[in-house]
Each structure stands twice: as structure tokens, then as C-alpha cells.
Amino acid sequence: SPHGAPPGASAPIALSYELFPPLNATASASLWGTIRELEATNPDYVSVTYGANGSNRDTAVELLNRLLTESTLRPLAHLTCVGHTADELAGIISELLDHGVRGILALRGDLPQDPADGPRPGSLRYAQDLIELIRSVEQQRSALLCAGRVAIGVAAYPAKHPESPSIEHDVEVLLAKQRSGADFAITQVFFHADQYRELVVRARRAGVTIPVIPGVMPLTSLRRVRRLGELTGVEPAPALLDALRRAADPADGRRIGVSATVDLARAALDAGAPGIHLYTFNEHGAALDVLDKLQLPRPARPAPLRRTAIPELVQA
Ligand code: FAD
Numbered sequence: 001s002p003h004g005a006p007p008g009a010s011a012p013i014a015l016s017y018e019l020f021p022p023l024n025a026t027a028s029a030s031l032w033g034t035i036r037e038l039e040a041t042n043p044d045y046v047s048v049t050y051g052a053n054g055s056n057r058d059t060a061v062e063l064l065n066r067l068l069t070e071s072t073l074r075p076l077a078h079l080t081c082v083g084h085t086a087d088e089l090a091g092i093i094s095e096l097l098d099h100g101v102r103g104i105l106a107l108r109g110d111l112p113q114d115p116a117d118g119p120r121p122g123s124l125r126y127a128q129d130l131i132e133l134i135r136s137v138e139q140q141r142s143a144l145l146c147a148g149r150v151a152i153g154v155a156a157y158p159a160k161h162p163e164s165p166s167i168e169h170d171v172e173v174l175l176a177k178q179r180s181g182a183d184f185a186i187t188q189v190f191f192h193a194d195q196y197r198e199l200v201v202r203a204r205r206a207g208v209t210i211p212v213i214p215g216v217m218p219l220t221s222l223r224r225v226r227r228l229g230e231l232t233g234v235e236p237a238p239a240l241l242d243a244l245r246r247a248a249d250p251a252d253g254r255r256i257g258v259s260a261t262v263d264l265a266r267a268a269l270d271a272g273a274p275g276i277h278l279y280t281f282n283e284h285g286a287a288l289d290v291l292d293k294l295q296l297p298r299p300a301r302p303a304p305l306r307r308t309a310i311p312e313l314v315q316a
Contacts (some may be wrong), residue, residue, distance in 0.1 A: 012314040013296040014213060014275025015041065016076070016186075017283055020049040021059035027127035027282070031063075037284035039071055041291060042301040044275070045103060046075040047153075047186075052109050053083045054092070055113045061095065077101045080109025081124035086133055089124065093137045097144060105186065106130040106177075111163075127154055128173070131180040156185040156212055162233040171202045174212075184211045186277045189228060191237035193267030200271065205251075212297060214268040217279035218286035221250065222256030230287055257290040 001305070017038050022028035046067065050060050051173060067075045071268065077096050081089055096104065108127045122132055131152055138150050140239050154177040157170050164170050174185060190196055196214050219225050222244050225236045240260050247253040275298065280287045 001207060010297045011267065012299050013273075014211075015043045015291070015296060015298060016045050016047060016213070016275065016277045016308040017043055018047045018049065018215070018277065018279045019063070021051075021056050021125055022061045022282070023059075031282050033074065034280065034282055034284040035067070035071055036047065037288060038280070039073055041288070042298065043073065044049050045074040046077045047078060047105055048078050049276070050107070050109075052080060053112075054080070055093070056215075061099065063097050065098065069178050074103065075101060076103040076105055076151075078105040078107060078129065080107045081127065081130035081133075082109040082111060083120055083123050085120070085122045086124060086129075089130065089133055090137050093134055094141065097137070097141060097150070102145075102148075104134055105153040105155070106134060106182070107155055126173075128180045131177055131182055135181045151183050152181055154182040154185050156187045156199060157197045158187050158190035158192075158214075159234050167199065167202060171206045171208070174203055175206050175208050178208055180211050182210060184213060186213045187215045188232055189215055189217045189234050191234070191240065191264065191277065193264055193271060194314070196268050196273070197271040200273075211274045213275045213277045214265065214273045215277040215279060216265050216268070216290075218254075218257045218290055219244070220254040220259040220286050221247075222253075224257075224281070254286055254289070258286050258293070261286075261290050262293045265290065269294075 019031065019035070022031045031133070031270070035046075048060055048063050048067070050056070064075045064077050067073050079089070079092065079096070084092075093104070106127050107130070108125075111172070119125070124133070131154065134150060134152055138145060154174070156174055157164070160167050161170055164173070177185075187196065187199070200212050217228065219228065219236065219240065225241060226235065226243060229236060237260075240256070243256045244253055247256055269276070278287045278290060
């Protein structure tokens with residue numbers, strides 16, 4: 001198999017994908033096609049995004065639930081705290097734990113567009129506050145969590161967080177998140193491997209020991225690149241923009257996007273990245289192309305549990 005290197009060949013590289021909750025039934029059906037394809041690559045987990053201010057809370061919880069009950073995938077639930085009070089968030093965290101979620105990506109979320117909307121009184125301010133809240137809910141519910149603690153991920157920014165005064169400040173924030181209980185970080189998209197390498201070097205020097213997983217996004221069309229710029233404030237590489245502008249057709253765009261992503265991921269791995277997190281846009285095509293070309297050393301896939309066997313066991 002292209003994804004299963006022989007054991008001991010080299011250190012296994014972690015693999016994860018990002019999905020977003022589908023907006024309607026058609027999108028859901030197509031997402032489940034994608035989920036089955038991704039499942040076959042035996043990732044460590046799939047992450048499920050959370051709309052700003054919990055706008056898609058119900059669909060996010062529904063997708064997490066279905067992943068836990070209808071797939072072999074382990075979900076990582078994104079959760080944002082800005083605009084929510086500690087009580088509201090504690091309720092959501094408990095709900096996630098009750099459903100069986102054991103990994104949370106603790107995020108602040110984007111600030112409201114209109115500053116007049118202002119911070120709600122009593123709402124949390126930083127991702128760090130959310131990490132501390134998750135650890136305290138976990139403490140209260142330790143009987144439920146007898147199999148171990150919740151894995152908490154956080155965001156990191158190779159191209160600097162747009163509101164942050166400097167990379168140095170970002171590194172301080174990452175260290176603060178580690179001290180509050182973060183177990184690993186996933187990066188925002190970036191287009192220059194040097195930025196990833198630099199962030200990790202600075203972070204290690206400052207005392208950050210948690211893994212920093214590069215988040216890479218196959219950008220296969222100009223539309224997608226523009227949308228990404230709007231959402232993240234990260235400037236796409238001019239060479240990639242030019243190449244996509246010249247793309248003859250969508251298949252050519254996909255080839256260009258995949259090739260740029262493979263180069264970036266390889267460079268990040270060469271810089272010591274312990275894994276790759278692939279932003280999928282709920283489509284498996286480009287993500288699997290990237291994976292095929294990367295040939296990551298991955299643990300062999302365990303023998304599949306026959307899905308049909310589960311209901312029989314339950315009935316017995
Ligand atoms: P924080 O770590 O709280 O940082 C926010 C800002 O505050 C930064 O400028 C930081 O420098 C500053 N800061 C933080 N702590 C302190 C402190 N103690 N003192 C002083 N300054 C501080 N958004 C969504 O809405 N839904 C998602 O599902 C989602 N998924 C994401 C997944 C990944 C991998 C990444 C990288 C981002 C994701 N985002 C998502 C976007 C994220 O919410 C935004 O980037 C947001 O602007 C910052 O979130 P954060 O968790 O990094 O915030």
C-alpha cells in the first residue's frame with residue numbers, strides 16, 4: 001500500500017485531516033463519500049471545525065457524533081471561546097465529552113467584525129482561557145475520563161497571527177498555551193517552509209516542547225486562494241497565484257495545487273515536522289493526491305473490524 005511503510009522503516013509521521021460540518025443534506029452525502037475515502041488511509045484523527053460563535057454548533061456536534069458511531073475515525077473537535085461565557089462553554093465541553101470526544105482544538109475564534117458588538121460581559125478572551133476551562137471540566141469529570149486525559153490542541157502561526165505585534169509575541173502565547181495544558185499545536189496555512197522552521201526553532205528556544213504540526217492546504221483554484229486570504233489574512237505565494245491563473249482547466253489547477261502542497265509538506269518534514277495536517281475542504285481528491293506523492297511512513301492499518309459485525313454483537 002502506498003500509505004503503509006514497513007514497521008521500523010522510519011519514525012511514523014502523524015496524519016490528520018480537517019473537515020467542516022456540512023451545510024445541507026447534499027453536502028452531507030458527499031462528505032460521507034469523502035470520509036470513507038479518508039478512512040481508508042488510517043489517519044490519526046480528523047478535526048471538525050466550529051463556526052464562529054458556535055453558529056454551526058448543532059451540525060458540528062452531529063458530525064462528531066456520526067464520526068464516533070459510524071466511522072473508525074477519531075475526531076478532534078474544534079471549539080472557539082470568544083463570545084461565550086465560561087458556563088456556556090463548560091456545557092458544550094461536557095456535551096462533547098458525553099458523546100465520547102476525547103480531543104479538542106482550543107481556539108479563540110475570530111473577533112466579531114463590528115467592534116460595536118464588543119466582547120460580551122463574562123465571555124472568555126483567549127484560547128488560553130479555554131484550555132484552562134477544559135482542564136477544569138476534565139477534573140470535575142475525572143470519573144468519566146478514567147481512560148486518560150483529554151488531548152488539547154492549539155493554533156500556531158508560521159506567518160504571524162494578524163493581530164499579533166510580532167513572532168516573538170506569538171511564541172510567548174504558544175508557550176503560555178502549553179503551560180495551561182496544551183498537548184500539541186497545528187499551524188495556520190503558510191506558503192514558505194522557512195516560516196514553519198523559524199517558528200519551531202524560536203518556540204523550542206523559548207521552552208515549547210509540544211509537537212507543532214504543519215497545516216497544509218491544497219490550493220487548487222484561484223477562487224480558493226482568494227477565499228483563504230479573506231479568512232486568514234495569509235498572503236498566498238505569488239508564484240502559486242501565477243501558476244493557478246495560467247491553469248488550463250480544473251484538472252490542471254488540481255495538479256498545480258497538489259504539487260505546491262507536496263513541496264511545502266516535504267520541506268516542513270525535512271525541517272523535522274512530526275506530522276502533516278491536511279485541510280481538505282471536505283474533498284478527498286487533492287488530499288489523497290498529496291498523500292500518495294508524500295509516501296509518509298505510516299503504521300500499517302489494523303485489520304478492519306467488520307462494520308456489519310457491530311450490530312450483531314449489540315443484538316446478542
Ligand atoms: P489566541 O491564542 O487566543 O490568540 C489570539 C490573539 O491574542 C493573538 O494575536 C495572540 O497573540 C493574542 N494573545 C493570546 N493570548 C494572549 C495573552 N495571554 N496575552 C496577550 N495576548 C494574547 N476559527 C474558528 O472560528 N473555527 C475553527 O474551527 C477554527 N479552526 C482553526 C484551526 C487552526 C489549525 C487554526 C490555526 C485556526 C483556526 N481558526 C478557527 C481560526 C482562529 O480562531 C483564529 O486564528 C483566531 O483569530 C485566533 O485563535 P487562537 O486560538 O490562535 O487565539
